[in-house]
Amino acid sequence: MSMTRKIISLLLVILLLPLVACDTQEEPFVMPQETDxxxxxxxxxxxxxxxxxxxxxxxxxxxxxxxxxxxxxxxxxxxxxxxxxxxxxxxxxxxxxxxxxxxxxxxxxxxxxxxxxxxxxxxxxxxxxxxxxxxxxxxxxxxxxxxxxxxxxxxxxxxxSSYWLTTQEILEEEGITIEEDLQDYTSLMNLLQDYRQSNPEKRLFYNIYARQFLNDMFPWNGLPLVNIEEKQVSVDPDKLHYVIDTYRDVFYVESIVNAPSVIPNYGFGLLNRETIFQQQGTLRDMMQAYSALKTTETPILVNIPSFDGKVIGxxxxxxxxxxxxxxxxxxxxxxxxxxxxxxxxxxxxxxxxxxxxxxxxxxxTEKILSTACVRGGMTEYGMLEFSSVSLEEVNTIIDTIYEVDACVIEPAITDLFVAMLPYITREKDFEDCYTDLTNQLTLLLNE
Missing domain, CATH: 3.40.190.10 (Periplasmic binding protein-like II)
Structure with a gap:
Protein backbone atom coordinates (compact mmCIF):
# COMPACT_ATOMS: atom_id res chain seq x y z
CA MET A 1 0.00 0.00 0.00
CA SER A 2 1.36 3.45 -0.96
CA MET A 3 1.97 6.14 1.61
CA THR A 4 -0.88 8.20 0.12
CA ARG A 5 -3.38 5.33 0.60
CA LYS A 6 -2.23 4.83 4.19
CA ILE A 7 -2.78 8.49 4.97
CA ILE A 8 -6.25 8.45 3.36
CA SER A 9 -7.23 5.30 5.30
CA LEU A 10 -6.05 6.84 8.57
CA LEU A 11 -8.03 10.01 7.91
CA LEU A 12 -11.19 7.97 7.22
CA VAL A 13 -10.79 6.10 10.51
CA ILE A 14 -10.35 9.36 12.40
CA LEU A 15 -13.44 10.86 10.74
CA LEU A 16 -15.59 7.79 11.44
CA LEU A 17 -14.68 7.44 15.13
CA PRO A 18 -17.03 10.23 16.36
CA LEU A 19 -19.88 8.68 14.37
CA VAL A 20 -19.32 5.27 15.96
CA ALA A 21 -19.14 6.88 19.39
CA CYS A 22 -22.42 8.68 18.77
CA ASP A 23 -24.10 5.44 17.72
CA THR A 24 -22.96 3.56 20.85
CA GLN A 25 -23.53 6.36 23.36
CA GLU A 26 -26.51 5.84 25.66
CA GLU A 27 -29.52 8.08 25.19
CA PRO A 28 -29.57 10.98 27.69
CA PHE A 29 -32.01 10.43 30.55
CA VAL A 30 -35.26 12.35 30.42
CA MET A 31 -37.77 12.29 33.27
CA PRO A 32 -40.86 10.24 32.29
CA GLN A 33 -43.99 12.00 31.10
CA GLU A 34 -46.82 13.07 33.37
CA THR A 35 -49.69 10.62 33.82
CA ASP A 36 -52.77 10.73 36.01
CA SER A 161 -28.28 -3.38 62.57
CA SER A 162 -26.52 -5.75 64.92
CA TYR A 163 -26.85 -4.66 68.52
CA TRP A 164 -27.87 -6.10 71.87
CA LEU A 165 -28.96 -4.39 75.05
CA THR A 166 -27.36 -5.16 78.42
CA THR A 167 -26.17 -3.25 81.49
CA GLN A 168 -22.74 -2.33 82.77
CA GLU A 169 -23.57 -4.10 86.03
CA ILE A 170 -24.32 -7.39 84.25
CA LEU A 171 -21.09 -7.25 82.26
CA GLU A 172 -19.10 -6.64 85.45
CA GLU A 173 -20.87 -9.48 87.27
CA GLU A 174 -20.13 -11.87 84.41
CA GLY A 175 -16.56 -10.66 83.87
CA ILE A 176 -17.26 -9.56 80.29
CA THR A 177 -15.09 -6.80 78.81
CA ILE A 178 -16.29 -5.17 75.62
CA GLU A 179 -12.78 -4.31 74.45
CA GLU A 180 -11.61 -7.93 74.78
CA ASP A 181 -14.69 -10.09 74.32
CA LEU A 182 -16.45 -8.16 71.54
CA GLN A 183 -13.53 -7.42 69.23
CA ASP A 184 -14.80 -9.59 66.39
CA TYR A 185 -17.27 -12.34 65.65
CA THR A 186 -14.92 -15.11 66.76
CA SER A 187 -14.15 -13.59 70.17
CA LEU A 188 -17.84 -12.95 70.83
CA MET A 189 -18.95 -16.44 69.86
CA ASN A 190 -16.16 -18.06 71.86
CA LEU A 191 -17.36 -16.07 74.87
CA LEU A 192 -20.97 -17.14 74.34
CA GLN A 193 -20.06 -20.80 73.81
CA ASP A 194 -17.97 -20.85 76.98
CA TYR A 195 -20.78 -19.15 78.89
CA ARG A 196 -23.35 -21.64 77.64
CA GLN A 197 -21.19 -24.62 78.64
CA SER A 198 -20.46 -23.17 82.08
CA ASN A 199 -24.04 -22.05 82.72
CA PRO A 200 -26.38 -24.46 80.91
CA GLU A 201 -29.29 -23.46 83.13
CA LYS A 202 -28.91 -19.73 82.42
CA ARG A 203 -29.92 -17.78 79.36
CA LEU A 204 -27.84 -15.56 77.15
CA PHE A 205 -31.03 -13.92 75.91
CA TYR A 206 -34.61 -14.86 75.25
CA ASN A 207 -35.84 -17.56 72.94
CA ILE A 208 -36.05 -16.44 69.35
CA TYR A 209 -37.40 -18.72 66.66
CA ALA A 210 -34.45 -20.61 65.25
CA ARG A 211 -35.07 -19.84 61.60
CA GLN A 212 -35.87 -16.19 62.14
CA PHE A 213 -32.85 -15.60 64.33
CA LEU A 214 -30.44 -17.20 61.87
CA ASN A 215 -32.04 -14.99 59.25
CA ASP A 216 -31.43 -11.91 61.41
CA MET A 217 -27.97 -12.69 62.71
CA PHE A 218 -26.18 -14.34 59.77
CA PRO A 219 -25.37 -11.09 57.89
CA TRP A 220 -23.72 -9.71 61.05
CA ASN A 221 -20.68 -11.94 60.58
CA GLY A 222 -19.95 -10.46 57.15
CA LEU A 223 -19.56 -13.88 55.54
CA PRO A 224 -20.98 -13.88 51.96
CA LEU A 225 -22.66 -17.06 50.76
CA VAL A 226 -22.82 -16.34 47.03
CA ASN A 227 -21.39 -14.01 44.42
CA ILE A 228 -24.45 -13.20 42.35
CA GLU A 229 -22.63 -11.39 39.56
CA GLU A 230 -20.13 -14.23 39.08
CA LYS A 231 -22.85 -16.87 39.67
CA GLN A 232 -20.62 -18.67 42.15
CA VAL A 233 -20.89 -20.06 45.67
CA SER A 234 -18.36 -17.94 47.55
CA VAL A 235 -18.71 -18.99 51.18
CA ASP A 236 -15.62 -20.08 53.11
CA PRO A 237 -16.53 -23.64 54.28
CA ASP A 238 -14.34 -23.48 57.40
CA LYS A 239 -15.85 -20.21 58.57
CA LEU A 240 -19.34 -21.43 57.73
CA HIS A 241 -18.71 -24.59 59.77
CA TYR A 242 -17.71 -22.39 62.70
CA VAL A 243 -20.77 -20.14 62.30
CA ILE A 244 -23.20 -23.06 62.23
CA ASP A 245 -21.50 -24.74 65.18
CA THR A 246 -21.77 -21.62 67.31
CA TYR A 247 -25.34 -21.06 66.19
CA ARG A 248 -26.26 -24.63 67.13
CA ASP A 249 -24.54 -24.46 70.51
CA VAL A 250 -25.56 -20.95 71.48
CA PHE A 251 -28.73 -19.83 69.73
CA TYR A 252 -30.74 -22.79 68.56
CA VAL A 253 -33.79 -23.28 70.73
CA GLU A 254 -33.01 -26.90 71.63
CA SER A 255 -29.69 -25.85 73.17
CA ILE A 256 -31.50 -23.77 75.77
CA VAL A 257 -32.67 -25.36 79.02
CA ASN A 258 -36.09 -24.41 80.42
CA ALA A 259 -36.97 -21.88 77.74
CA PRO A 260 -39.72 -19.57 79.06
CA SER A 261 -42.94 -19.24 77.10
CA VAL A 262 -43.20 -15.50 77.76
CA ILE A 263 -40.52 -12.95 76.88
CA PRO A 264 -40.60 -10.00 79.35
CA ASN A 265 -40.69 -6.49 77.92
CA TYR A 266 -39.05 -3.33 79.24
CA GLY A 267 -35.75 -5.04 80.07
CA PHE A 268 -37.15 -7.05 82.99
CA GLY A 269 -35.25 -10.11 81.80
CA LEU A 270 -32.01 -8.21 82.28
CA LEU A 271 -33.13 -6.58 85.51
CA ASN A 272 -34.10 -9.94 87.03
CA ARG A 273 -30.87 -11.55 85.76
CA GLU A 274 -32.75 -14.10 83.67
CA THR A 275 -30.50 -13.19 80.74
CA ILE A 276 -27.31 -11.23 80.10
CA PHE A 277 -28.25 -9.77 76.70
CA GLN A 278 -31.58 -8.75 75.26
CA GLN A 279 -32.34 -8.43 71.57
CA GLN A 280 -35.24 -5.98 71.60
CA GLY A 281 -37.17 -6.45 68.39
CA THR A 282 -37.83 -2.81 67.47
CA LEU A 283 -36.31 0.59 68.18
CA ARG A 284 -39.39 1.42 70.26
CA ASP A 285 -39.02 -1.73 72.38
CA MET A 286 -35.32 -1.09 72.86
CA MET A 287 -35.77 2.54 73.90
CA GLN A 288 -38.47 1.57 76.39
CA ALA A 289 -36.20 -1.09 77.89
CA TYR A 290 -33.26 1.34 77.95
CA SER A 291 -35.29 4.03 79.72
CA ALA A 292 -36.72 1.54 82.25
CA LEU A 293 -33.35 -0.06 83.01
CA LYS A 294 -31.81 3.35 83.61
CA THR A 295 -33.95 3.75 86.73
CA THR A 296 -31.77 1.27 88.65
CA GLU A 297 -28.83 0.33 86.39
CA THR A 298 -26.56 1.57 83.60
CA PRO A 299 -27.92 0.32 80.26
CA ILE A 300 -25.52 0.00 77.36
CA LEU A 301 -25.80 -1.15 73.76
CA VAL A 302 -23.18 -3.43 72.25
CA ASN A 303 -22.62 -4.15 68.58
CA ILE A 304 -22.27 -7.67 67.26
CA PRO A 305 -19.05 -7.48 65.21
CA SER A 306 -18.27 -9.30 61.97
CA PHE A 307 -15.26 -11.57 61.46
CA ASP A 308 -13.17 -8.49 60.67
CA GLY A 309 -14.64 -6.36 63.46
CA LYS A 310 -17.05 -4.32 61.35
CA VAL A 311 -20.66 -3.48 62.18
CA ILE A 312 -22.96 -4.88 59.50
CA GLY A 313 -26.49 -3.78 58.70
CA THR A 365 -35.90 8.41 68.59
CA GLU A 366 -37.02 11.63 70.28
CA LYS A 367 -40.65 10.87 69.42
CA ILE A 368 -40.40 7.43 71.05
CA LEU A 369 -38.83 8.88 74.19
CA SER A 370 -41.46 11.61 74.51
CA THR A 371 -44.48 9.37 73.90
CA ALA A 372 -43.62 5.77 74.81
CA CYS A 373 -41.17 6.22 77.69
CA VAL A 374 -43.07 8.53 80.03
CA ARG A 375 -45.77 6.61 81.84
CA GLY A 376 -44.87 3.69 84.09
CA GLY A 377 -46.96 1.56 86.42
CA MET A 378 -47.46 -2.03 87.45
CA THR A 379 -46.94 -4.64 84.74
CA GLU A 380 -47.15 -8.42 84.77
CA TYR A 381 -43.37 -8.46 85.22
CA GLY A 382 -43.17 -5.91 88.05
CA MET A 383 -43.27 -2.18 88.69
CA LEU A 384 -42.22 -0.18 85.64
CA GLU A 385 -40.62 3.22 86.01
CA PHE A 386 -39.10 5.15 83.13
CA SER A 387 -36.15 7.53 83.47
CA SER A 388 -35.25 10.41 81.18
CA VAL A 389 -32.61 9.81 78.53
CA SER A 390 -30.24 12.71 77.87
CA LEU A 391 -29.34 14.12 74.46
CA GLU A 392 -25.80 12.83 74.94
CA GLU A 393 -27.16 9.33 75.53
CA VAL A 394 -29.39 9.60 72.46
CA ASN A 395 -26.36 10.52 70.36
CA THR A 396 -24.43 7.53 71.75
CA ILE A 397 -27.37 5.20 71.08
CA ILE A 398 -27.71 6.41 67.50
CA ASP A 399 -23.96 6.16 66.89
CA THR A 400 -24.08 2.55 68.13
CA ILE A 401 -27.07 1.25 66.23
CA TYR A 402 -27.13 3.51 63.16
CA GLU A 403 -23.56 3.98 61.96
CA VAL A 404 -22.94 0.64 60.26
CA ASP A 405 -19.68 0.01 58.38
CA ALA A 406 -21.40 -2.00 55.66
CA CYS A 407 -24.92 -2.95 54.63
CA VAL A 408 -25.48 -6.23 52.84
CA ILE A 409 -28.33 -8.12 51.25
CA GLU A 410 -27.71 -11.84 51.69
CA PRO A 411 -30.13 -13.67 49.38
CA ALA A 412 -29.40 -17.28 50.35
CA ILE A 413 -30.04 -17.39 54.11
CA THR A 414 -33.23 -19.43 53.82
CA ASP A 415 -31.42 -21.92 51.58
CA LEU A 416 -28.64 -22.04 54.17
CA PHE A 417 -31.03 -22.85 57.00
CA VAL A 418 -32.85 -25.55 55.04
CA ALA A 419 -29.58 -27.22 54.03
CA MET A 420 -27.99 -26.97 57.48
CA LEU A 421 -30.99 -27.90 59.62
CA PRO A 422 -30.10 -31.65 59.60
CA TYR A 423 -26.66 -30.70 60.93
CA ILE A 424 -28.11 -28.30 63.50
CA THR A 425 -30.39 -31.08 64.75
CA ARG A 426 -27.47 -33.57 64.63
CA GLU A 427 -29.07 -35.83 62.01
CA LYS A 428 -26.32 -35.40 59.36
CA ASP A 429 -22.70 -34.32 59.35
CA PHE A 430 -21.56 -30.91 58.17
CA GLU A 431 -19.86 -32.12 54.98
CA ASP A 432 -23.06 -33.70 53.65
CA CYS A 433 -25.11 -30.61 54.46
CA TYR A 434 -22.49 -28.34 52.92
CA THR A 435 -22.57 -30.39 49.73
CA ASP A 436 -26.36 -30.11 49.64
CA LEU A 437 -26.08 -26.35 50.16
CA THR A 438 -23.54 -25.77 47.40
CA ASN A 439 -25.47 -27.97 44.97
CA GLN A 440 -28.70 -26.09 45.67
CA LEU A 441 -27.09 -22.66 45.41
CA THR A 442 -25.26 -23.57 42.20
CA LEU A 443 -28.56 -24.72 40.69
CA LEU A 444 -30.34 -21.51 41.72
CA LEU A 445 -27.54 -19.30 40.46
CA ASN A 446 -27.45 -20.90 37.03
CA GLU A 447 -31.07 -21.78 36.28
Missing part, protein backbone atom coordinates in the same frame (compact mmCIF):
# COMPACT_ATOMS: atom_id res chain seq x y z
CA UNK A 37 -52.58 7.22 37.52
CA UNK A 38 -50.54 5.28 40.08
CA UNK A 39 -51.09 1.56 40.76
CA UNK A 40 -50.02 0.20 44.15
CA UNK A 41 -50.55 -3.29 45.52
CA UNK A 42 -51.28 -3.91 49.17
CA UNK A 43 -48.29 -5.75 50.63
CA UNK A 44 -48.10 -8.15 53.60
CA UNK A 45 -47.42 -6.32 56.89
CA UNK A 46 -47.22 -2.94 55.15
CA UNK A 47 -50.88 -1.95 54.76
CA UNK A 48 -50.76 0.75 57.44
CA UNK A 49 -47.55 2.26 56.10
CA UNK A 50 -48.79 2.20 52.50
CA UNK A 51 -52.05 3.91 53.46
CA UNK A 52 -50.10 6.62 55.27
CA UNK A 53 -47.87 7.17 52.24
CA UNK A 54 -50.91 7.23 49.93
CA UNK A 55 -52.52 9.90 52.10
CA UNK A 56 -49.37 12.03 51.87
CA UNK A 57 -49.14 11.43 48.11
CA UNK A 58 -52.77 12.39 47.46
CA UNK A 59 -52.33 15.61 49.42
CA UNK A 60 -49.33 16.55 47.28
CA UNK A 61 -50.63 15.25 43.93
CA UNK A 62 -54.46 15.48 44.06
CA UNK A 63 -54.71 15.24 40.27
CA UNK A 64 -53.33 11.66 40.30
CA UNK A 65 -55.74 8.75 40.76
CA UNK A 66 -54.22 6.13 43.08
CA UNK A 67 -55.40 2.55 42.57
CA UNK A 68 -54.71 0.65 45.80
CA UNK A 69 -55.43 -2.99 45.06
CA UNK A 70 -56.07 -5.36 47.96
CA UNK A 71 -55.71 -9.14 47.97
CA UNK A 72 -57.08 -11.98 50.09
CA UNK A 73 -53.55 -13.37 50.42
CA UNK A 74 -52.49 -10.18 52.21
CA UNK A 75 -55.49 -10.22 54.53
CA UNK A 76 -54.82 -13.89 55.31
CA UNK A 77 -51.11 -13.33 55.84
CA UNK A 78 -50.26 -15.76 53.03
CA UNK A 79 -46.93 -14.27 51.99
CA UNK A 80 -46.06 -17.09 49.61
CA UNK A 81 -49.31 -16.83 47.64
CA UNK A 82 -48.97 -13.06 47.39
CA UNK A 83 -45.43 -13.13 46.05
CA UNK A 84 -46.18 -15.99 43.65
CA UNK A 85 -48.93 -13.85 42.13
CA UNK A 86 -46.79 -10.68 42.14
CA UNK A 87 -43.70 -12.19 40.54
CA UNK A 88 -45.78 -13.93 37.85
CA UNK A 89 -47.31 -10.58 36.91
CA UNK A 90 -43.92 -8.86 36.86
CA UNK A 91 -42.50 -11.58 34.60
CA UNK A 92 -45.41 -10.96 32.22
CA UNK A 93 -44.71 -7.21 32.12
CA UNK A 94 -47.63 -6.37 34.39
CA UNK A 95 -48.12 -5.53 38.05
CA UNK A 96 -47.93 -2.42 40.24
CA UNK A 97 -45.93 0.67 39.36
CA UNK A 98 -43.91 0.52 42.57
CA UNK A 99 -42.99 -2.70 44.39
CA UNK A 100 -42.03 -3.19 48.03
CA UNK A 101 -40.26 -6.16 49.59
CA UNK A 102 -40.30 -6.26 53.36
CA UNK A 103 -40.13 -9.90 54.36
CA UNK A 104 -36.51 -11.07 54.31
CA UNK A 105 -37.61 -14.64 53.62
CA UNK A 106 -38.92 -13.53 50.21
CA UNK A 107 -35.71 -11.75 49.24
CA UNK A 108 -33.66 -14.44 47.58
CA UNK A 109 -31.52 -15.19 44.54
CA UNK A 110 -34.64 -14.73 42.41
CA UNK A 111 -34.76 -11.08 43.50
CA UNK A 112 -31.38 -10.47 41.86
CA UNK A 113 -32.45 -12.41 38.78
CA UNK A 114 -35.43 -10.07 38.40
CA UNK A 115 -33.01 -7.13 38.53
CA UNK A 116 -30.80 -8.80 35.94
CA UNK A 117 -33.72 -9.56 33.62
CA UNK A 118 -34.80 -5.93 33.36
CA UNK A 119 -37.98 -6.13 35.45
CA UNK A 120 -36.96 -3.12 37.54
CA UNK A 121 -35.85 0.36 36.47
CA UNK A 122 -32.44 1.83 37.25
CA UNK A 123 -33.28 4.61 39.72
CA UNK A 124 -29.87 6.29 39.73
CA UNK A 125 -30.76 8.62 36.81
CA UNK A 126 -33.92 9.70 38.66
CA UNK A 127 -31.87 10.75 41.66
CA UNK A 128 -29.16 12.37 39.52
CA UNK A 129 -31.69 14.54 37.67
CA UNK A 130 -33.73 15.45 40.75
CA UNK A 131 -32.52 18.83 42.04
CA UNK A 132 -34.47 18.33 45.27
CA UNK A 133 -32.82 15.03 46.18
CA UNK A 134 -29.54 15.01 48.09
CA UNK A 135 -27.91 11.61 48.62
CA UNK A 136 -25.92 13.05 51.53
CA UNK A 137 -29.16 13.49 53.51
CA UNK A 138 -29.41 9.70 53.70
CA UNK A 139 -27.35 6.81 55.00
CA UNK A 140 -25.42 6.28 51.78
CA UNK A 141 -23.89 2.96 52.88
CA UNK A 142 -27.42 1.58 53.28
CA UNK A 143 -28.76 3.08 50.05
CA UNK A 144 -25.85 1.61 48.10
CA UNK A 145 -26.94 -1.88 49.16
CA UNK A 146 -29.55 -1.55 46.41
CA UNK A 147 -26.94 -1.21 43.64
CA UNK A 148 -26.43 -4.29 41.47
CA UNK A 149 -24.24 -4.51 38.37
CA UNK A 150 -23.69 -0.76 38.57
CA UNK A 151 -27.39 0.10 38.57
CA UNK A 152 -29.60 1.23 41.45
CA UNK A 153 -32.49 -1.19 41.02
CA UNK A 154 -33.54 -1.21 44.69
CA UNK A 155 -33.84 1.61 47.20
CA UNK A 156 -33.67 0.56 50.87
CA UNK A 157 -36.21 2.50 52.93
CA UNK A 158 -35.13 1.12 56.29
CA UNK A 159 -32.60 -1.28 57.75
CA UNK A 160 -31.64 -3.26 60.83
CA UNK A 314 -29.17 -5.29 56.45
CA UNK A 315 -31.98 -3.55 54.53
CA UNK A 316 -35.38 -4.76 55.67
CA UNK A 317 -37.64 -2.74 53.39
CA UNK A 318 -36.80 -2.29 49.71
CA UNK A 319 -38.58 -0.33 46.98
CA UNK A 320 -38.43 -0.90 43.21
CA UNK A 321 -40.07 0.77 40.22
CA UNK A 322 -41.24 -1.41 37.35
CA UNK A 323 -39.15 -0.86 34.21
CA UNK A 324 -42.13 -0.90 31.82
CA UNK A 325 -44.49 1.01 34.11
CA UNK A 326 -46.42 3.69 32.21
CA UNK A 327 -46.54 5.72 35.45
CA UNK A 328 -42.85 5.85 36.37
CA UNK A 329 -42.89 9.52 37.29
CA UNK A 330 -45.72 9.02 39.79
CA UNK A 331 -44.01 5.90 41.11
CA UNK A 332 -40.84 7.94 41.68
CA UNK A 333 -42.87 10.63 43.42
CA UNK A 334 -44.38 7.99 45.68
CA UNK A 335 -40.88 6.68 46.42
CA UNK A 336 -39.87 10.23 47.38
CA UNK A 337 -42.84 10.35 49.77
CA UNK A 338 -41.55 7.18 51.45
CA UNK A 339 -38.11 8.78 51.69
CA UNK A 340 -39.50 11.99 53.18
CA UNK A 341 -38.98 13.06 56.79
CA UNK A 342 -42.70 12.98 57.50
CA UNK A 343 -42.88 9.31 56.52
CA UNK A 344 -39.43 8.13 57.62
CA UNK A 345 -39.72 9.55 61.15
CA UNK A 346 -43.03 7.80 61.80
CA UNK A 347 -42.42 4.24 60.60
CA UNK A 348 -43.77 1.91 63.27
CA UNK A 349 -45.22 -0.88 61.16
CA UNK A 350 -43.97 -4.44 61.48
CA UNK A 351 -40.66 -4.97 59.76
CA UNK A 352 -39.81 -1.27 59.42
CA UNK A 353 -36.95 -0.32 61.68
CA UNK A 354 -34.14 2.24 61.24
CA UNK A 355 -34.96 4.97 58.68
CA UNK A 356 -32.45 5.71 55.93
CA UNK A 357 -33.05 9.47 56.23
CA UNK A 358 -30.56 10.67 58.84
CA UNK A 359 -32.67 13.47 60.34
CA UNK A 360 -35.58 11.08 60.69
CA UNK A 361 -33.51 8.79 62.92
CA UNK A 362 -33.13 11.54 65.51
CA UNK A 363 -36.74 12.64 65.18
CA UNK A 364 -38.06 9.08 65.51
Missing amino acids: TLVIYDTPFLTESLLKAITLFRAQYPEVSVEFRRFDSVNNGDITAYHTMLYAELAAGQGPDIILESDTFTFNIGSFKRMESGVYADLEPFFQHDENFQMSDYHEIVLDAGVFQGKRYAVPLSFV SPNLLAYIRENSPNQLNAYRFLKIMLSEEFQSDMYADGIELPVLRNAMYEK
